[in-house]
Amino acid sequence: MTDIAAVTELPLQDPQNSAHPCPELGYAGAHHMPPTPSERPAIEFVDVSYVAPGGQAVLSRLNLSARAGETLVLLGRSGSGKTTTLKLVNRLLLPSAGEVRVNGVPNSKGDVIRLRRSIGYVIQDVGLFPHFTVERNIGLVPAIKGWPQERIRLRISELLQMVGLDAALASRYPHQLSGGQRQRVGVARALAADPGILLMDEPFGALDPLTRAELQQEFLALQQRLRKTVVFVTHDLREALRLGSRIALMEAGRLVEVLAPKDFLRSNDPLVSAYVHAFEDRPERTGNRGTE
């Protein structure tokens, strides 16, 4: 019994050695998926529509759910409604119709502040408070939740280590950090009060490719340990394949399909394969050929 448990707990093949169904895209199989993903949805969208204040329909009748502990990637081009979908979860936006449920409860019920404090939020521009040091940025939510000083201090050093930042950076200000370090602080801040759900809006989008790959790798390692329910917005197919337990492709405010990464690449859906094709070009083929 214990042996089996130990084996099923043992998740991963080495991504380097595993068979790549699509090596081009660096897809390494769903190696980080929980072996037995819980079926209880942590987030549910039930017939959700959103009309922008200007009258433009941004989302139409979205039905989608994120299972507890999975990384659900919302993939799609700009303006497809990904970010709107994300902001509906922590009520930065309110749906025009339909209902968003968080842990089974409609998120329109109850206190919005409490809801938001139970959900980590990471955005592309990071949004660190420029007048706070790194430690104050990270410790803000615990502090306003009334944690004792000592516990906050411990949590900050734990988080810094978790996101791979040197403890010496704690007293720095955001403008003294590199882009990658800033985003790490952003992730640490979102994790500070140990929320069950993490919303990430293109968190690595503004980083250079090397830093991005590094942070993606660390995200996988972290997620394997923490098993948060993550909703991750990106337009980058490679990132989606790499990080997602499932990928929800969105187009013009509608959900096209929700597929596991390996099925995504094999899908016959025209919109899905169009997205895959757009990413198939390799740099060496698209590079400057004018040297002959």
Place this chain on the structure above:
Amino acid sequence: MNFFHFIGQNHAQVLELTLEHLWLVGWSTLFAIVIGIPLGIAIARHPASSKPVLTIANIIQTIPSLALFGFLLPVPWLGDRADRLAILALTLYALLPVIRSTYTGIRGVDPAVVEAGRGMGLTDSQLLFQVQLPLALSVILSGVRVAIVISVGLATIAAAIGAGGLGEFIFRGLAMVNNQLILAGAIPAALLALLADFSVGWLEKRLQPR
């Protein structure tokens, strides 16, 4: 009799009028801050109301100061004492820079920072006091600085309605065609303006985030 000689002979009166001047400017600036900053915050939160409020403040600014003092003269309680009246008029003039700088400062806070704060579950007042106001502070102070400098200058006109201040010397000098008397009012007023400008500027720099 040269200028310094005059100051030396009348230093008690120069000091008294300077203090009166400071009294007028101090109260009016305080009122402008107490009214203007909350008003600026309010219109930054509800941008639809920003236009009417700023327009009214703008219009007040365009009323010639002598005329404004005159308008207010018949108002019952105010007209009883010239300094009340002067303080009200100066407050009205000082409002625009304070309201506008508060509005601009708060609207100017990086939207990503505000969104992150909101998404993290800060309440409106936590967002205001911990994030928006501290980040807008130096812009707000630059408005206060402008308000003070304007007030110091305008307060000289308050002497026309008998509110005292360094304007006394200026008006007396004008009536007597005595340049020294005019300078005895104008130079201390200019120095006050410079001093206020410098000290608020220093504060602004010290309180700058980062």
